[in-house]
Amino acid sequence: MSRKEKHSKKKMSTIKKVLLSLLLILVVITAGVGIYAYSIYNNVNNTSKKIHKDIKKTDKRKEVVSVQKKQPFSILLMGVDHRKGDKGRSDSMILLTVNPEKKTTKMVSIPRDTRTEIVGKGKQDKLNHAYAFGGVQMTVDSVENFLNVPIDYYLEVNMEGFRDIVDAVDGVDVVNDLDFTYENTHFKKGAIHLNGKEALSFARMRKMDPRGDFGRQLRQRLVIEAVIKKGASVSSLGNYQDILKAIEENVVTNLTFNEMVSIQQDYREAASNIDKIxxxxxxxxxxxxxxxxxxxxxxxxxxxxxxxxxxxxxxxxEE
Known part of the structure; x- marks a missing residue:
C-alpha cells in the first residue's frame, strides 16, 4: 500500500464544518432579506471589526496572498482552552489550504502532542504549548516551521466560551458514537441534544476515548457542524444578535470583512470538495x-x- 493510500481522506460537504465563526458571520449576511438584511449586514460588519487582530505576515511568501485575486490561501483554526488563571493552550489545531482553481480544500488536523521546535523558544516541545509561550504568533510560526507552508490567516475560538455560542443557537443535535461520562454528564450513543455546557464537555473529553486526541477532534467537528446548521436556519435570524455577541467575546481572526465576503463569493466550489488528512x-x-x-x-x-x-x-x- 502506498503512502498516499494509507491516509484517510474523506470528502466533506462544506467548509462550514471548520470555519465556525467565519461562516456564522457570512451566513447571516446571505440569510436576511430587505431592510432586515441591511441591519444584519451592518451588525456583522461591526462584529468583524471587533474580532479582527493582525499578526506578523508570513516570511514564507514573497508577496502577501490576495483572496480578492482568487489566489490559493491557508488558514489555521485554533480551539484554545482558556481557563481561569491559565493563559491557555491551543488544544485543537486544524490547517486548511484552499485552491479555487483546483476547486479543492485540504484539511489537516494537527495533534496537540506533536513534538516539534517551538519557534521563538529554541527548544523541542508539544506543539500546543506554543500558545502558552507566545500566543497566536508563536503558534502560527511553529506550525509554519513544522509543515513548511505559509499560514496566511488564523481564526481562534475560545473553547471555554464556546458554550455561549452553542446556547446562542439554543443548543445543538449530534450523533454520538461513543458511550461515556465526563464532568458529571453521561453521553449515550446515538442522537443527543446538547446545551452549551454539555457541548463543551462533549468536545473536551479525550482520555476515555480509545482514539485519544483524534476522537476528541472528531467530536469537536461534530459540534461545530451542528452549530453552523442551527446558525444557518431561518429560525435563528431572530437570535442573530446573541450569536454575534457570543462571537465577539470568543473569536479572534486576522481576516477582514472584505476578505470574508470574497471567500464566501469566490471559493464556493473549492469549499464543496474537502479532503481530510x-x-x-x-x-x-x-x-x-x-x-x-x-x-x-x-x-x-x-x-x-x-x-x-x-x-x-x-x-x-517561498514562492
Missing part, C-alpha cells in the same frame, strides 16, 4: 512526558501535499 505518528515518553513523534516520511508527505495544493514549489520556503 490526519497526521499520524508514534506515541513516546521523554522524561516522563508523552509526545507524538511524527516520522520524517509522514511529515514530508504532508508538506508536499500542502505545498502542491498552494501552488508552491516543494522543498522551498
Amino acid at each position: 490526519q497526521i499520524t505518528g508514534k506515541g513516546t515518553k521523554i522524561d516522563g512526558i508523552y509526545y507524538l513523534q511524527v516520522p520524517d516520511e509522514e511529515r514530508n508527505y504532508v508538506i508536499a501535499e500542502l505545498r502542491n495544493h498552494l501552488d508552491l514549489s516543494v522543498g522551498n520556503n
Whole structure:
C-alpha cells in the first residue's frame, strides 16, 4: 500500500464544518432579506471589526496572498482552552489550504502532542504549548516551521466560551458514537441534544476515548457542524444578535470583512470538495512526558501535499 493510500481522506460537504465563526458571520449576511438584511449586514460588519487582530505576515511568501485575486490561501483554526488563571493552550489545531482553481480544500488536523521546535523558544516541545509561550504568533510560526507552508490567516475560538455560542443557537443535535461520562454528564450513543455546557464537555473529553486526541477532534467537528446548521436556519435570524455577541467575546481572526465576503463569493466550489488528512505518528515518553513523534516520511508527505495544493514549489520556503 502506498503512502498516499494509507491516509484517510474523506470528502466533506462544506467548509462550514471548520470555519465556525467565519461562516456564522457570512451566513447571516446571505440569510436576511430587505431592510432586515441591511441591519444584519451592518451588525456583522461591526462584529468583524471587533474580532479582527493582525499578526506578523508570513516570511514564507514573497508577496502577501490576495483572496480578492482568487489566489490559493491557508488558514489555521485554533480551539484554545482558556481557563481561569491559565493563559491557555491551543488544544485543537486544524490547517486548511484552499485552491479555487483546483476547486479543492485540504484539511489537516494537527495533534496537540506533536513534538516539534517551538519557534521563538529554541527548544523541542508539544506543539500546543506554543500558545502558552507566545500566543497566536508563536503558534502560527511553529506550525509554519513544522509543515513548511505559509499560514496566511488564523481564526481562534475560545473553547471555554464556546458554550455561549452553542446556547446562542439554543443548543445543538449530534450523533454520538461513543458511550461515556465526563464532568458529571453521561453521553449515550446515538442522537443527543446538547446545551452549551454539555457541548463543551462533549468536545473536551479525550482520555476515555480509545482514539485519544483524534476522537476528541472528531467530536469537536461534530459540534461545530451542528452549530453552523442551527446558525444557518431561518429560525435563528431572530437570535442573530446573541450569536454575534457570543462571537465577539470568543473569536479572534486576522481576516477582514472584505476578505470574508470574497471567500464566501469566490471559493464556493473549492469549499464543496474537502479532503481530510490526519497526521499520524508514534506515541513516546521523554522524561516522563508523552509526545507524538511524527516520522520524517509522514511529515514530508504532508508538506508536499500542502505545498502542491498552494501552488508552491516543494522543498522551498517561498514562492
